[in-house]
Structure formats: structure tokens, C-alpha cells
Amino acid sequence: MGVSPDPIKSAAQGITAASIEWSEQKVRDLVKQFRNRKLAFIKNADNIDLVKEERKSSEYVILKQFVPKAYSIQVQMGLALRQIASDQPRVIQLVDKIRRKYGRSGLHVGEITQVGITSQLLTHLTELYRGPDEVIKKLTYFFDHAEDLVIFVRSSDKPNVIIIMIVNRIEVLDAHMMILFGSGHAQNVVDKILKQVEDEMEREYVIERRREGVQITAFIFTPELRANISHWLDSLGMSDCVAKT
Amino acid sequence: MQIVSVKDMPRDLKLLLLKELGLGLDGDGYITKGGRQVLDRYIDQPVQIENMAIFPGSTIVLDDNPVSIASYIEEYGEV
Numbered sequence: 001m002g003v004s005p006d007p008i009k010s011a012a013q014g015i016t017a018a019s020i021e022w023s024e025q026k027v028r029d030l031v032k033q034f035r036n037r038k039l040a041f042i043k044n045a046d047n048i049d050l051v052k053e054e055r056k057s058s059e060y061v062i063l064k065q066f067v068p069k070a071y072s073i074q075v076q077m078g079l080a081l082r083q084i085a086s087d088q089p090r091v092i093q094l095v096d097k098i099r100r101k102y103g104r105s106g107l108h109v110g111e112i113t114q115v116g117i118t119s120q121l122l123t124h125l126t127e128l129y130r131g132p133d134e135v136i137k138k139l140t141y142f143f144d145h146a147e148d149l150v151i152f153v154r155s156s157d158k159p160n161v162i163i164i165m166i167v168n169r170i171e172v173l174d175a176h177m178m179i180l181f182g183s184g185h186a187q188n189v190v191d192k193i194l195k196q197v198e199d200e201m202e203r204e205y206v207i208e209r210r211r212e213g214v215q216i217t218a219f220i221f222t223p224e225l226r227a228n229i230s231h232w233l234d235s236l237g238m239s240d241c242v243a244k245t
Numbered sequence: 246m247q248i249v250s251v252k253d254m255p256r257d258l259k260l261l262l263l264k265e266l267g268l269g270l271d272g273d274g275y276i277t278k279g280g281r282q283v284l285d286r287y288i289d290q291p292v293q294i295e296n297m298a299i300f301p302g303s304t305i306v307l308d309d310n311p312v313s314i315a316s317y318i319e320e321y322g323e324v
Contacts, residue, residue, distance in 0.1 A: 020253070027258050030249060031265040037246070037301040040324060041262065043309040044252040048298075048324070051315045055323075069319075076315050097312040101288050 054079040059119055066122055066132065068140045074098065074106045078113025085114075108146045117150060117179055117217055120210065124219060142175055149175055155185035159192045166197065166220060170205070176222040183215040190216050246324045251297070259294055266304050270294055276306055287316040300324070 020026065033039040042048055054060055054076050067075050077098050084090045099107045112118055121142060125135045142149060148169050153162060162180070170178045182190035197205055197220065206221040251259060263270060269277040275291045276283045282291040285308040298309040300317055307313040318324060 020249070022254050022258050024258065024261060027254075027261050028265060031262065033247070034266070034299070034301055039247045039249055040298070040300045041249050041251050042298040042314075043296055044250050045248065047309055047311050048248060048314050051311050051318065052323075055315075055318070072319060073312060073315050077312060080311050080315075094311055097288060097310045100290070101312050 050080050050083060051076065054083065063113075063119065063122065066125075066136050066139050067118075068136060068143070071109055071140075071143045074102055074109040074143075075113045075118060078110035078118065081110060081114040105147050108150070109143050111152075112146060112150050112179075112181075115181055115183075115215065115217070116212070117181060120217060120219070121179070124208075128225065138175070145173055145175065148173060149177070150179045150181065153180055153182040153186045153190050153193070155189060157186070157189050159189060159196055162189075162193050163196055166193075167201070167203075170220060170222055176225055178220045180218040180220070181215065187211075187214070187216045190218060194218055194220075246301075248324065256294075263294070266299065268304070268306065278306075285313050287313045 030039060030041075034041070057079060060076060060079055063075055064072065077094065081091060081094060084094065095107065098110050102109075109118075122135070122139065125138050129135050129138060151162060151165065166178050166180075170176060180190050180193065182188075194207055194209065198207065204223045206223065206225065208219045208221075210217045251262070254262070260270060263276065267278065268283065269280070271277050271282065274293050274295065276294055276297060283306045284290060285292050286305070288308060288310070290308060292306050292308050296309050298307045298314065299305065300307065300321070302321055305317065307317060
């Protein structure tokens with residue numbers, strides 16, 4: 001066909017990225033293959049490589065069993081954002097595309113997947129609900145209301161303001177849970193919020209914290225979910241995560 | 246499916262490629278079909294020649310970005 005692909009890259013990824021000696025005849029040869037649906041043209045391999053890698057990742061393979069189709073791309077893009085986090089210009093471009101296509105709420109789904117919340121939530125849901133259909137239903141509800149259910153706490157946030165938001169939403173929304181995320185200095189604000197929730201609330205909310213590097217994720221559940229949660233917290237040796245036991 | 250990068254394809258050959266595929270180019274560098282700008286079906290944006298991805302299946306012209314590529318794979322299967 002007149003193409004001299006990098007044999008190693010081609011074998012691994014089916015991508016011809018370099019070493020093509022371009023000519024009019026070669027373009028016509030490639031177009032023939034294109035018409036036979038054996039070939040596609042792309043600017044460069046970076047984006048398709050990124051997408052294919054994320055789709056093959058163990059995290060996505062697990063997530064896709066439960067993520068509804070309407071949110072599949074946002075979740076994949078969240079994993080992609082995590083993968084390219086060190087390449088800020090590329091992150092900015094991708095965030096712009098996600099926002100244009102799916103709006104602010106769709107970007108929020110991507111961002112909560114990027115920081116690992118979606119996978120943590122799925123673990124909780126599979127423990128709380130026996131049937132896969134129920135897990136899918138709850139996960140869909142969560143995505144539908146992600147902007148309300150997940151608060152990205154900033155270092156400048158006032159704990160009292162966030163607590164009011166938590167109490168109002170956790171009691172009204174059907175999920176009966178809230179998720180806080182804080183990174184860097186915002187971790188201290190999250191800690192203050194959780195301490196106040198534990199010490200000052202009449203309701204005995206169940207809190208599970210997870211620290212990873214410079215970030216903290218906290219799941220807050222209503223007491224009504226407590227019975228469902230306590231069995232697995234105990235089995236994981238995490239009973240100290242339960243507030244006011 | 247083989248994926249061919251056109252990153253280093255000379256511009257005149259990119260124009261030939263577009264012509265062979267029944268496509269054109271307007272004065273602003275956007276790909277056209279029948280004289281009208283082609284929109285990326287997934288993000289509803291016109292596609293620039295310098296950022297094009299062209300997949301088989303009625304010659305699907307997309308902007309080369311992860312959202313559009315992942316959407317194509319969701320619709321047509323792995324490439």
C-alpha cells in the first residue's frame with residue numbers, strides 16, 4: 001500500500017503515525033482502503049490512544065457494567081482527564097469540549113470520576129444494594145443530581161455554610177448521602193466540617209473518610225442507611241468511621 | 246481498522262485527500278461538503294482541516310478530540 005509504518009507501534013495499536021512517504025498515489029491508495037472500511041484518518045494518535053487506553057482500563061471495565069449509557073462518555077472523559085492531568089493545555093481543551101457537549105453538570109460527572117469519587121461510590125452502592133438494577137438506578141440518580149450531591153470544598157469556604165448545604169440536601173434528596181471532596185488546604189476545611197457534623201448534629205450521620213495524597217473524600221450518610229452500611233464497615237474494620245456509635 | 250495519522254501530511258495532499266473523499270475546504274480552513282461547513286456530529290462544531298479525523302461509515306468527519314472519538318467508538322464499536 002506504499003506505507004512504511006512504525007512496526008512496533010502498528011503492531012501494538014493498529015496506528016500508523018510516522019514514516020509515511022506521502023505522495024498523490026499513496027493518498028489515493030489510502031482512500032481505497034478507507035472506502036473498504038479498513039482505515040481511518042486522524043490528526044495524530046494521541047487522542048485515540050487516550051480513549052482506547054481508558055476504555056481498556058480495569059476501572060472503566062468495572063464502571064461500564066453499571067454506568068448508564070447517557071453518562072458513559074462523561075465517565076470516560078473523567079478517566080481521561082486524570083490520565084492527562086500533568087498536561088494542562090490538553091486538560092483545558094478537553095474540559096472545554098466536555099462543557100460544550102454536556103454542560104456544567106456533565107463536566108461535574110467527569111470531574112468526580114477524575115478524582116475517584118465515582119468508583120468509590122460504586123463500591124458503596126454495590127454493598128448497599130443487592131441487585132445490579134438497583135445499583136444502576138441509584139448511580140443514575142447520583143449522576144442526575146451530582147451537582148447537588150458532591151461538594152468540591154474550597155479552602156476559602158466557611159464550614160457553617162457547607163454544613164447548612166449538607167443538612168438541607170441530605171434530608172431532601174433521595175440519595176440520602178452527600179459527598180465532600182477537598183484537595184490541598186481545603187482538606188482542613190473538610191476536616192472542620194466533618195468534626196462539626198459529628199459533634200454538633202442531633203442526627204447521627206454516618207461518615208466515611210478516605211485520604212489519598214493531598215486530597216480527602218468524605219461520604220456522609222443519613223442514619224436510615226446506617227443499618228445497611230454498618231455491616232460492611234464492621235467487616236472492613238472501619239467501625240471508627242461511624243459517627244456517634 | 247488501521248488509523249493513519251495525517252499530522253505530517255503535506256497540505257496539498259490533505260486537499261487531495263478531501264477531494265477524493267468528496268469534501269472541500271472553505272476560506273477559513275473549515276471542511277465543507279456540498280459547499281457547507283461539515284459539523285462534528287457529536288459536538289456540533291465545524292471541523293478545521295488541521296484538526297480533522299475522518300472515519301469510514303458514510304465518511305464521518307470529526308474534530309480530533311477525545312469526546313468525539315469516544316462518542317464515535319460508542320456508536321460504531323472499537324476501532
